[in-house]
Amino acid sequence: MILIPCPWCGPRDAGEFGYGGEIVPRPDPRTATPERWRDYLYLRANVAGWQTERWYHRMGCRRLLTVRRNTVTGEVRPAAEAVER
């Protein structure tokens, strides 16, 4: 079990959340090429290590949040703290 630090509800069991996956910036649909759209839709860094990712607190405040998680060890940190490192 891992705990997700919700900025509004505090640390909560990951079972309360929906997993949004690693954050991929959305390209501008008016200018993006088909290759760019493919990258946005399908390609992922899939890192073994620290990853910035989205979660949705569906059984809590029902808000989206960003955290940093180590995909090997399961360690989780709030995004702001991890960004400063």
Added chain:
Amino acid sequence: MPDPRRRPGRSRRYSAAALLRHGLRGDAWPPAWRHHDLRPSYDVVIVGGGVHGLATAYYLARNHGITNVAVLEKSYLGGGGSGRNTAILRSNYLTPEGVRFYDRSLQLYERLATELNFNVMFSRRGHLTLAHSDSSLRTMRWRAEVNKACGVDSEVVGPDDVTRLVPFMDVSHQPRYPILGALYHPPGGVIRHDAVVWGYARAGDAMGVHLHQDTELTGIDVRAGRVTGVRTNRGRIGTSVVLNCTAGWSSLVAGLAGVRLPVQTFPLQAAVTEPVRPFLHTVVVSGTLHVYVSQTDRGELVFGASVDPFGSYSTRGSVEFVEGVASHVLQLMPSLAPLRLLRQWAGLCDMTPDFAPIMGATEVDGFLVDVGWGTYGFKAGPVAGEAMAECIATGSTPELVSAFGLDRFSTGRLVGEKGAAAVGH
């Protein structure tokens, strides 16, 4: 002690006579494969010593006479997904491409024991996919008709047949998800997954393939868009062909060659109970409850589920998984409540957006992939190995796997197998 460098001859053939001879003499069996130093170069380097990598090496040698092949395994052979799956075989897929593909794999599995001279303990006991709603019953009918059109034995059966095939199943209307029927697939069954790995390894070794365990890939040398070699913790190897067969780590290995893959790594957990007397003679799967159950030859019940709810490279088990799988199994078979779980484990699955594998060439010349097998790679081992061997030997993509190229994510021709593959098996 026999010389491990000796080429294995007919004397190493496994047979009842050999068993008797060794039993009477009490001497040690020769190792099933040998240890080698790295050669400075190989014709083909296969990354990943699981069923896919070893099968490819075996078919390269047997079907195409290419034996200057190295299989690199960072740990021990069969220590990844090949030794962590629930060893279920079936070919009752939804798309004709999928059905043909897995049917070929089942055919290869069927004669594997004879071909490899290794008892892989294939048990064709039948495979039952439960339907808990009208819509899933309709999908079962659809799958049964596609299967039959492809010459694969599948039929929709009612709750009475389910009771006849599986004792202790609750087919009443009491459960949250009552059993309305099932897709019965007699050719499905279970196999000893370690034996498949060992059998391919031994047969490949006998034909001259080098198996390098404890050999981790640290880099892939690419010059002017062509593979020129690989670097490992034991030294550099020159080669012009590298095949990536690494499941959960596939995107990291591809990254070493500068190739990005549309995969995300998720753990898939499984568990076994204490052994009990044989009573379950079929494989039982429920897509709605995300659970599949079979009984091993030792009597343990094997439970599997879908992938974990979030991506990770961790192979630690979780309490949530045990709670979930236990409650789902008990909905199907309430009388199993007194059974205790003996152990649980996880394997890493490289999931693709369309739940179909990625096979064939990449934008780097000489760097090929056989990845994206997600939760269903084991059952495809032989056919994937055969196809990738052909791909490497002839330089062209076999018809059977042409739909699974990496370029489909650019052209938009995805292969929708989610309906039949998303739930483990």
